[in-house]
Amino acid sequence: MGKLLAVALVGIAAALAAERLLAFRNRLNASREVAPVSLPNCRLIKGIEAGSEDIDILPSGLAFISSGLKYPGLKSFAPDKPGEIFLMDLTEDNPRAAELRISRGFDLASFNPHGISTYIDRDDTVYLFVVNHPHQSSTVELFKFVEDDNSLVHLKTIRHDLLTSVNDIVAMGPDSFYATNDHYFSDFLLMFLEMFLGLTWSNVIYYSPKEVKEVASGFYSANGINISPDRKYIYIADVLDHNVHVMEKHANWSLTHVKTLQLDTLVDNLSIDPHTGDIWTGCHPDGMKLFYYDPENLPASEVPFGLLAMSVPENCFVQIVLVLRIQNILSEEPVVTRVYSDNGSVLQGSSVASIYEGKLLIGTVFHRALYCDL
Numbered sequence: 001m002g003k004l005l006a007v008a009l010v011g012i013a014a015a016l017a018a019e020r021l022l023a024f025r026n027r028l029n030a031s032r033e034v035a036p037v038s039l040p041n042c043r044l045i046k047g048i049e050a051g052s053e054d055i056d057i058l059p060s061g062l063a064f065i066s067s068g069l070k071y072p073g074l075k076s077f078a079p080d081k082p083g084e085i086f087l088m089d090l091t092e093d094n095p096r097a098a099e100l101r102i103s104r105g106f107d108l109a110s111f112n113p114h115g116i117s118t119y120i121d122r123d124d125t126v127y128l129f130v131v132n133h134p135h136q137s138s139t140v141e142l143f144k145f146v147e148d149d150n151s152l153v154h155l156k157t158i159r160h161d162l163l164t165s166v167n168d169i170v171a172m173g174p175d176s177f178y179a180t181n182d183h184y185f186s187d188f189l190l191m192f193l194e195m196f197l198g199l200t201w202s203n204v205i206y207y208s209p210k211e212v213k214e215v216a217s218g219f220y221s222a223n224g225i226n227i228s229p230d231r232k233y234i235y236i237a238d239v240l241d242h243n244v245h246v247m248e249k250h251a252n253w254s255l256t257h258v259k260t261l262q263l264d265t266l267v268d269n270l271s272i273d274p275h276t277g278d279i280w281t282g283c284h285p286d287g288m289k290l291f292y293y294d295p296e297n298l299p300a301s302e303v304p305f306g307l308l309a310m311s312v313p314e315n316c317f318v319q320i321v322l323v324l325r326i327q328n329i330l331s332e333e334p335v336v337t338r339v340y341s342d343n344g345s346v347l348q349g350s351s352v353a354s355i356y357e358g359k360l361l362i363g364t365v366f367h368r369a370l371y372c373d374l
């Protein structure tokens with residue numbers, strides 16, 4: 001009887017694991033082919049080699065780019081180098097990326113920047129919010145941008161029990177923001193289990209010095225977050241659920257769900273065209289490829305991903321790039337266009353796409369950045 005029970009339990013566990021594996025592979029949308037779409041005059045940005053994870057462009061055409069993210073399970077081309085923030089002037093004919101100097105008193109050695117967001121105050125001061133993962137933790141760093149000096153002055157480090165696994169932020173004021181937690185757990189193994197089991201424990205937090213609260217929940221993995229030009233709606237990308245949620249923002253900062261736009265790809269960071277309100281996003285058409293960059297060289301901490309290596313075709317280690325434009329998301333029939341796509345030969349693993357005056361800037365999780373005419 002004991003043996004029967006044991007066999008039955010093992011059988012159930014195996015069936016459950018197989019079912020979860022299939023579901024997980026589906027969420028990662030493994031093994032998809034994407035037809036190439038090209039744009040004129042694309043060139044790689046000099047100086048960016050180790051990621052351009054998030055991009056934020058000021059109305060003046062100055063673009064901030066965060067680079068050098070190190071994240072469990074994801075490839076890094078500069079594992080020993082701290083992260084950096086680059087600045088590019090998109091009004092120049094041939095813009096170059098230059099690293100911004102960061103003021104003393106900030107621990108640069110552990111700087112591991114992720115999502116960024118800018119806020120321009122009434123007195124024209126530009127604040128830069130940077131999600132940071134020093135020593136695998138999550139903080140939000142607040143900087144003041146000093147243009148004359150090409151530098152960032154560190155103002156404060158924000159930590160909070162509700163900011164557990166922060167991915168992206170969108171600034172609401174000089175010291176307030178919405179932030180996505182891409183997972184409930186911050187420990188890597190638990191985070192993996194959470195994804196594998198398909199738990200929807202990821203959420204969105206509102207932070208201000210006076211009040212911190214959860215304003216949305218129930219995501220597989222809330223990633224990119226941004227705001228409509230009229231500042232009425234918040235857009236949230238759920239990278240594992242392949243969709244973008246539109247939430248209405250209220251005076252008390254709470255959010256209510258308006259609609260969900262389902263896409264057939266993993267959507268990541270969202271950026272908004274300030275003139276048209278179009279949403280631009282870099283996508284991972286195949287999440288499996290993002291994780292399996294270098295199968296021969298998986299660190300021990302990434303062994304769980306080995307579990308999923310089963311039946312992943314060899315060519316899956318190439319990183320596809322896909323940029324989508326979403327027009328009229330609030331209408332009955334939003335228009336989704338594939339604006340740029342590459343099989344990984346030019347650029348690998350797009351995470352964000354931002355536009356400025358007819359130009360497209362495409363960022364990647366751990367690779368280079370590309371600048372094209374539209």
Ligand SMILES: *[C@@H]1O[C@H](CO)[C@@H](O)[C@H](O)[C@H]1NC(C)=O
Nearest residue numbers: 249250251252253254255256
């Ligand atoms: C916030 O405002 C919305 C809309 O006015 C309201 O429905 C909601 O109950 C408020 N929430 C709280 C916590 O006060």
Ligand SMILES: *[C@@H]1O[C@H](CO)[C@@H](O)[C@H](O)[C@H]1NC(C)=O
Nearest residue numbers: 026029030031242263264265
């Ligand atoms: C990828 O995701 C889309 C939408 O969720 C789904 O329709 C499609 O079948 C998935 N493809 C694979 C290969 O799992």
Ligand SMILES: *[C@@H]1O[C@H](CO)[C@@H](O)[C@H](O)[C@H]1NC(C)=O
Nearest residue numbers: 036315318342343344345346
């Ligand atoms: C990717 O596309 C380029 C040109 O479009 C082609 O030369 C190359 O062979 C392709 N690579 C793969 C792995 O398909």
Ligand SMILES: CC(=O)N[C@H]1CO[C@H](CO)[C@@H](O)[C@@H]1O
Nearest residue numbers: 053054115167168268269351
């Ligand atoms: C703000 C931000 O950078 N969000 C996401 C961009 O893309 C990468 C790749 O998945 C995510 O890890 C980031 O969280």
